[in-house]
Amino acid sequence: MKPVLVVGGGMITHDQILPALYKMQRNGEVGDITVCAQHAKTVQALAAAPGILKAFPGQSFTAYPEHYAGGPQPELYKAVISEMPERSVVIIALPDQLHFPATMEALRNNQHVICVKPLVLTARESIEIEREARERGLFVGVEYHKRFDDRSHKARQFYREGRLGEFKLGTAKLMEKWYYRDSNFQNWCTVENTDCFTYIGCHYVDLVHFITGLKPVAVSNYGIIDTYPNGKQGYLWCDTRVRWHNGAVLNVQTTLCYPNEGPGPNTQGLTMYCGGGTGAMLDHSDQYRGLSYSFSKKSDAPGATYFSQPSPDYFQYNDLGGPGLEPVGYGVRSVEYLVKAIYRVDAAGDVTARQALLAEIDDKGILATPANSRYNELVVEAGRLSILNGGREALIEYEPEPKVSLA
Ligand SMILES: NC(=O)c1ccc[n+]([C@@H]2O[C@H](COP(=O)([O-])OP(=O)(O)OC[C@H]3O[C@@H](n4cnc5c(N)ncnc54)[C@H](O)[C@@H]3O)[C@@H](O)[C@H]2O)c1
Structure with a gap:
C-alpha cells in the first residue's frame, strides 16, 4: 500500500x-x-x-x-x-x-x-x-x-440531458463563520495573499462548470477590507461577478461573516436560472439540508450553537459497531x-x-x-487582478495562451 x-x-x-x-x-x-x-x-x-x-x-x-x-x-x-x-x-x-x-x-x-x-x-x-x-x-x-456531493451529480445529469435548459443568471453564496477571524486564517488569508472569493468562492465557479461545462470569460471581484484580531487586514467580504462564454452571469458572495450564533457551520447555496422550454431553475441549499436541532447545551466545538442546522452530507462520523467510528x-x-x-x-x-x-x-x-480545470486558475488570477483594482472587470483569454487582463 x-x-x-x-x-x-x-x-x-x-x-x-x-x-x-x-x-x-x-x-x-x-x-x-x-x-x-x-x-x-x-x-x-x-x-x-x-x-x-x-x-x-x-x-x-x-x-x-x-x-x-x-x-x-x-x-x-x-x-x-x-x-x-x-x-x-x-x-x-x-x-x-x-x-x-x-x-x-x-x-x-x-x-x-x-x-x-x-x-x-x-x-x-x-x-x-x-x-x-x-x-x-x-x-x-x-x-x-x-463535485462528490450527490446533488452536484443530479444537477450535472439534468443539465447535460437538456432538462435544465441553458444557464443564464445565477447566485451563489458561501459565508464562513465569524470566528474564523480568530483562527490561523488571520495569518495568511490577508490582502496581499488571497481573499474570500479566491479562498472559498472558487468552489461554486468550479461547480457551475462541473454542472454545465461552460467556461468563465470575465471576473469582477469587489472586496471590502476588514481587520483581523491580530491587526492584519483581509478582503473578508467579497461580491464577485463571473461572466461565462455563453453570456451567462454568476454572482458569488463570500465572507467570513456568518454570525457565530447562526445555525450550521456556515451558510451556502447555489441558485441558477436557465432559459429554454417554459423556463428552468436549480436551487440548492447547501447548508440547510432539512435537519434542525435545538440543544439543551452547546458542544465544545468552535462555533457551536444551541439551535443548529448541521449538514450530514459533507462529513460526519457514524457508529457502525466499531472499531471506532466510520467517517x-x-x-x-x-x-x-x-x-x-x-x-x-x-x-x-x-x-x-x-x-x-x-x-x-x-x-x-x-x-x-x-x-x-485551468478555468479555475484563470478565474482566481482574474479575481485577484480585479480586487486589487477596486473591482474592475478582468478578462480571461484561453487562446493562444491562457491569460487575464483588465477590461
Ligand atoms: N472547503 C474547502 O475546500 C476548504 C476548507 C478549508 C480549507 N481549504 C484549503 O485548505 C488549505 C489550508 O486551509 P486550512 O483551513 O487547513 O488552513 P489552516 O490555516 O488551518 O492550516 C494551514 C496549515 O498549514 C501549515 N503551514 C503553513 N506553512 C507551512 C509550511 N511551510 N510547511 C508546513 N506547514 C505549513 C500551518 O502551520 C497550518 O497547520 C487552503 O488552501 C484552503 O483554501 C479548503
Whole structure:
C-alpha cells in the first residue's frame, strides 16, 4: 500500500483529510501516514484531537516537526518529501499561496499529488504543474469536494440531458463563520495573499462548470477590507461577478461573516436560472439540508450553537459497531476517489501508459486536474487582478495562451 504524506496540519487536515485517510488505512487501502506542519505544536494537537482518536483507536501518524525547534520550519516538508518512496501520495493542505512551490517540490521528487483547492493562483503556475506532472507520468488532482456531493451529480445529469435548459443568471453564496477571524486564517488569508472569493468562492465557479461545462470569460471581484484580531487586514467580504462564454452571469458572495450564533457551520447555496422550454431553475441549499436541532447545551466545538442546522452530507462520523467510528460524506468520498485515481494511474504501467490514462482522466472531467480545470486558475488570477483594482472587470483569454487582463 502506498504511503501518504500530508503537508499542512490545519483545519482541513483535521476536519476531512486525515479522517478520510485513516478510514482508507483501516480498510487496507493506504500505508503509513505522515503529517508535516511547520510547528511541532500543530501536529501534536492533531495527534491528540479527541474526535479523531475516538473514531480511529490505535491508529497514528508520523509527525514532523518532532520537537519544538525554536521557531517555524517552513522548509521541513521538502526534506520529508525527499525521504518518501517515489510515486507515493503527497497531499498539499497548505495556505493557498504555498500550493505552487509545494506541488512542484513533490513532482520533482516523483510523487503523485493531491492539492486542496484552489490549486494555484495563476494560470502560468498550473501550466508548469501540468507539464512537470505529464512528463513524469504523475497524477495531480485538485480536491474540489463539492463535485462528490450527490446533488452536484443530479444537477450535472439534468443539465447535460437538456432538462435544465441553458444557464443564464445565477447566485451563489458561501459565508464562513465569524470566528474564523480568530483562527490561523488571520495569518495568511490577508490582502496581499488571497481573499474570500479566491479562498472559498472558487468552489461554486468550479461547480457551475462541473454542472454545465461552460467556461468563465470575465471576473469582477469587489472586496471590502476588514481587520483581523491580530491587526492584519483581509478582503473578508467579497461580491464577485463571473461572466461565462455563453453570456451567462454568476454572482458569488463570500465572507467570513456568518454570525457565530447562526445555525450550521456556515451558510451556502447555489441558485441558477436557465432559459429554454417554459423556463428552468436549480436551487440548492447547501447548508440547510432539512435537519434542525435545538440543544439543551452547546458542544465544545468552535462555533457551536444551541439551535443548529448541521449538514450530514459533507462529513460526519457514524457508529457502525466499531472499531471506532466510520467517517462518511462527500468530503470522504472525494479523498478516496482521488487516492484511488493515483492507484489506477500507477497500475497503468510505464510512463507512456500512465500518460494515456492521465489524458483519459482529464477528458472524463469528473476530477479536477491542472489540464481540465485551468478555468479555475484563470478565474482566481482574474479575481485577484480585479480586487486589487477596486473591482474592475478582468478578462480571461484561453487562446493562444491562457491569460487575464483588465477590461
Ligand atoms: N472547503 C474547502 O475546500 C476548504 C476548507 C478549508 C480549507 N481549504 C484549503 O485548505 C488549505 C489550508 O486551509 P486550512 O483551513 O487547513 O488552513 P489552516 O490555516 O488551518 O492550516 C494551514 C496549515 O498549514 C501549515 N503551514 C503553513 N506553512 C507551512 C509550511 N511551510 N510547511 C508546513 N506547514 C505549513 C500551518 O502551520 C497550518 O497547520 C487552503 O488552501 C484552503 O483554501 C479548503
